[in-house]
Amino acid sequence: MSVIQQLSSRPGGTATIPVLEAIHLRKEFPVGQRLLGTPRVVHAVEDTSLALYPGRATALVGESGSGKTTVARMLARLYDPTSGTINFRGSPIKLTRSSAALHNYRRHVQLIFQDPFASLNPVHSVRYHLARPLRIFGHAKNQLEETQQILALLNRVSLTPADQFIQKYPHQLSGGQRQRIAIARALAVRPDVLLADEPVSMLDVSIRLDILNLLLRLKDEEQLALLYITHDIASARYFADDTLVMYAGQMVEGGPSEEVTQAPKHPYTRLLLSAAPDPDRIKAGGGGMREIGARGEIPSLITPPTGCRFHPRCPHAMEVCRQRFPKRTDLGGGHWTHCFLYGDGDGQTINQPAATPAH
Amino acid sequence: MVTSTSIGTQTLLEVKNLSVDYSAANGVVHAVDKVSFTLKRGEILGLAGESGCGKSTMAYAITRLLRPPAYITGGEVLYYPPEGRQRSPVISKLTQSGNATEGMADGAIDILQLTPAQLRLFRWNELSIVFQSAMNALNPVLNIGTQIMDVLKTHRPELGPDQRQRRAIELLNLVGIASDRLKSYPHELSGGMRQRAVIAIALALNPELIVMDEPTTALDVVVQREILELISSLCKDFSMALIFITHDLSLLLELADKVAIMYAGKMVEKATSKDLYLHPRHPYSHGLLNSFPNLHGPRRRMGGIPGSPPDLRAVPPGCSFHPRCPMAFGPCQSVQPVLKPASAADIGDNAQLVACHLYDPRFASAELPTQEQFAAGYASLIEGGKAR
Numbered sequence: 214m215s216v217i218q219q220l221s222s223r224p225g226g227t228a229t230i231p232v233l234e235a236i237h238l239r240k241e242f243p244v245g246q247r248l249l250g251t252p253r254v255v256h257a258v259e260d261t262s263l264a265l266y267p268g269r270a271t272a273l274v275g276e277s278g279s280g281k282t283t284v285a286r287m288l289a290r291l292y293d294p295t296s297g298t299i300n301f302r303g304s305p306i307k308l309t310r311s312s313a314a315l316h317n318y319r320r321h322v323q324l325i326f327q328d329p330f331a332s333l334n335p336v337h338s339v340r341y342h343l344a345r346p347l348r349i350f351g352h353a354k355n356q357l358e359e360t361q362q363i364l365a366l367l368n369r370v371s372l373t374p375a376d377q378f379i380q381k382y383p384h385q386l387s388g389g390q391r392q393r394i395a396i397a398r399a400l401a402v403r404p405d406v407l408l409a410d411e412p413v414s415m416l417d418v419s420i421r422l423d424i425l426n427l428l429l430r431l432k433d434e435e436q437l438a439l440l441y442i443t444h445d446i447a448s449a450r451y452f453a454d455d456t457l458v459m460y461a462g463q464m465v466e467g468g469p470s471e472e473v474t475q476a477p478k479h480p481y482t483r484l485l486l487s488a489a490p491d492p493d494r495i496k497a498g499g500g501g502m503r504e505i506g507a508r509g510e511i512p513s514l515i516t517p518p519t520g521c522r523f524h525p526r527c528p529h530a531m532e533v534c535r536q537r538f539p540k541r542t543d544l545g546g547g548h549w550t551h552c553f554l555y556g557d558g559d560g561q562t563i564n565q566p567a568a569t570p571a572h
Numbered sequence: 573m574v575t576s577t578s579i580g581t582q583t584l585l586e587v588k589n590l591s592v593d594y595s596a597a598n599g600v601v602h603a604v605d606k607v608s609f610t611l612k613r614g615e616i617l618g619l620a621g622e623s624g625c626g627k628s629t630m631a632y633a634i635t636r637l638l639r640p641p642a643y644i645t646g647g648e649v650l651y652y653p654p655e656g657r658q659r660s661p662v663i664s665k666l667t668q669s670g671n672a673t674e675g676m677a678d679g680a681i682d683i684l685q686l687t688p689a690q691l692r693l694f695r696w697n698e699l700s701i702v703f704q705s706a707m708n709a710l711n712p713v714l715n716i717g718t719q720i721m722d723v724l725k726t727h728r729p730e731l732g733p734d735q736r737q738r739r740a741i742e743l744l745n746l747v748g749i750a751s752d753r754l755k756s757y758p759h760e761l762s763g764g765m766r767q768r769a770v771i772a773i774a775l776a777l778n779p780e781l782i783v784m785d786e787p788t789t790a791l792d793v794v795v796q797r798e799i800l801e802l803i804s805s806l807c808k809d810f811s812m813a814l815i816f817i818t819h820d821l822s823l824l825l826e827l828a829d830k831v832a833i834m835y836a837g838k839m840v841e842k843a844t845s846k847d848l849y850l851h852p853r854h855p856y857s858h859g860l861l862n863s864f865p866n867l868h869g870p871r872r873r874m875g876g877i878p879g880s881p882p883d884l885r886a887v888p889p890g891c892s893f894h895p896r897c898p899m900a901f902g903p904c905q906s907v908q909p910v911l912k913p914a915s916a917a918d919i920g921d922n923a924q925l926v927a928c929h930l931y932d933p934r935f936a937s938a939e940l941p942t943q944e945q946f947a948a949g950y951a952s953l954i955e956g957g958k959a960r
Binding site: 276277387417418419421422423445450451471474484485487488489493511 | 622623762764792793794795796797819820821822823825826845849859860861863864865866867868869871873874875876877878880
């Protein structure tokens, strides 16, 4: 089974060039413009870099307001970054809004939305939804080709018998089936990169894995580069080769999923892991909920905390954390973090945290 | 008039053969089908299942909040007032006259028989409810202090304004909100704080039982955990019973004392959370548990449960799970299983109850199926069902 091979996790080092790369992306949204005074902005994403490789899934994990969806939307060219570059196949793309450039870009990069109940048009049939991208991107020249390709797409997302689904309308489909249509629609373009923004969080628990397994299979078959955005770190571990953790618009940790989830370094990653539901804890006995250390919520991003934005909640916060954001420290094996506890990009460890287990 | 016996001291709520139908234009939907269970004082019972399995409908039936086209078509919901409360004015009003207590031993009250006036007394004093989205449960044009004091004004008319305010502040502190937030409007509070405020309102009259319908689904994981810790400690401190509804079984296993799994309007398994986690007996429970990727241990392929829940207008005969079940055999298609102990060793309050023919000596051997057998069954079902 291809998924099992995938789960046996390849090592972090990759020789291939990334198909899509974000370098130092920043995004600010203006809010409440006033006539006088400086305009206020939401600092949604700060200095984010990530790379997507063919045939690899990368998870972007964070709470709501962490900027993970904004990153996906910048990569899908729905938002223009305030600064930073997006490289496609090694060369930077022009950040213009000309429709020809966007059309050409979206031939390669497609986005799957969170809510399959909202992302399909209720007045159009499955055929219409899948025929549009085929026509727009010139993959089907005539009606016959179109029908054949639609049937093939439906088969690829395991909607069978395909000839029955082709004439259905969204209201006749369950949530899982709708999400399959949304995936088929993205595949119709024959993209290299698939950005999936919480593709399963609106679905029933029993079919979530079905959809994730489908995406994994397609990733292997088509050598897609997948970005999987989620708030559920356990599913990131299941799904993705690499996991990146975002907090309040800053990337705090990243690396191979197994490393990040089993040996988390950044205090926020540790908090996220300790807060995630984990039935294994009841084996240890005790009963009731176990207390977690840090509390509180994501700060306002209009006036974010200075330095590392996690410092007001961080049990290990130091003076330097208030002053500036730490540089990236490589921890080996592709694992990195932005935290002064592990150095400041120079490999010099200031102070190892007390051995607080992640779970 | 009211004498308490052994059942009265332990059991708080006893649901017997509760059935709820929705009458739709194209047929009757049997949303809850003859569900029976008991809830002990101070116990946290988790209800889990896929959407449409009837878990919320059942909770609303217990609280008498169903509106047409939903109808309670049968059953009893017996509430046993705690000893200390039996002489309270509310309970004595409820037990005086009226058909709710007729023929009942132990001062039990049948919630389904309460008159509207009695129901008004009963709700919030004895049983309160926290709804799914805290964002919408609060009135946006009233500050939260007013909304808490509203409850007190209605149900405790003897309290003066000062006392009401004191109690409101006390409640806010209880749920971890600073008292200077009393005059805050809902939009000034974060999602987690709004959910805390809603919980404070539910606690206002010290009810014996709280029903919570997916109270944390809209919240972030860290905030969700804080709320769950709060709920867990409040239940312990006030020995309050709780019915907690969610689709997130992994969260429920940590929070609840007992977990009941529902499928197609029926309760298919009920066990302590530890038993359910370590050895789910119903194939459906096993599938549900294996729908959640784990944080620790080996990374392995998981498949969820192939197929989707049945249309409740035409539930399959026999065991309603049999079309999706990897272990289905002869009698599953024709004989309806009933909830009973999984093995002869399962006796007492914490017995693991399951509705499955695999545990019925009439159909299956006395040997319990192992978790490996379930896993293998699902694996072959997924392999064979690729064309689904």
